[in-house]
Amino acid sequence: MKRNFNIHDLRIFYTVVMAGSTRQAAQIMHLTQPAVSHAISRLESATGVQLFDRSYKTLRPTEAGQYLYSEAKFVLDELVRIDEALHSIEQFGGRGLRIAASPALALGYAPDAVRRYLDANGTRPFSIDIESSVQAISAVETMRADFGLGAVHRDSARLRFTPFLRADVVAIVHRDHALAQRETIAVADIPAETYVKPLWSDYVVAQGDIADSLILRSGMRAHMSLLPGTVRAMKGISLVNALSAWDIAAAYPDLVVRPLASRQWFEFLLITRKEAQNQELAERLLDALRAAAQERRTGVYAQAIELAG
Known part of the structure; x- marks a missing residue:
């Protein structure tokens, strides 16, 4: 059965569960409490399931409500990503690029490499998110990130892992x-x-x-x-x-x-999707990553940091 529901209602539902009540959700979203209640009713009608157990004094999500809440975050985050990409295309002629970097690389090295990339390739928006190496793989695979920097490799038909x-x-x-x-x-x-x-x-x-x-x-x-x-x-x-x-x-x-x-x-890898349009960008980023690492190869670090490729 096809279920059509409004994204705004989904956002209100997510806020209600997160806040714990329609009153607090209304305050957070600058809406009236009746408007919030109507949105929940519309969403229940559209999905065909009861999202809250109303037999308690406080709102408690049903099993369906808990499931929708867990999935809603991914949907809403993806909408934010799409909105940012569209804004970037409008302002800069291309969408922004995202890197998911492991904590070990995010203190200064990854930002330095991104700065070098931007110096050489223009001012296209670039963002860095901190993820574990395992999460970085998932972020690239699900297209939440364009590139990943981590220390974990796994067999994948869709991804390329390049030691750098x-x-x-x-x-x-x-x-x-x-x-x-x-x-x-x-x-x-x-x-x-x-x-x-x-x-x-x-x-x-x-x-x-x-x-x-x-x-x-x-x-x-x-x-x-x-x-x-x-x-x-x-x-x-x-x-x-x-x-x-x-x-x-x-x-x-x-x-x-x-x-x-x-x-x-530790061996660090650049994680990319095996799409042809990504390869030129990946090579440029690899150049920036290697240049940032090479600058650090002095003194005690000359032997401790070794470039690959």
């Missing part, structure tokens, strides 16, 4: 930490009480000699965006890829970078 660099795992350590004076740091020597473990939000384990890292205990954990400040506050130590370390050391002068005694690394 390998980054060793290094230590970032506060200058006052006991290990800061060493030329290299053995993972087994890191005190648990001063170790800040990255919450990669990536579900990715480094390659190489990682046995000691897997059993290393930590006094605190922090997301990549909070990791530098946490290490600084604790006068502690953490293990990150060399690209992230470069960005962190540039922003936090009291944190120093030291190689590890054991070799560990």
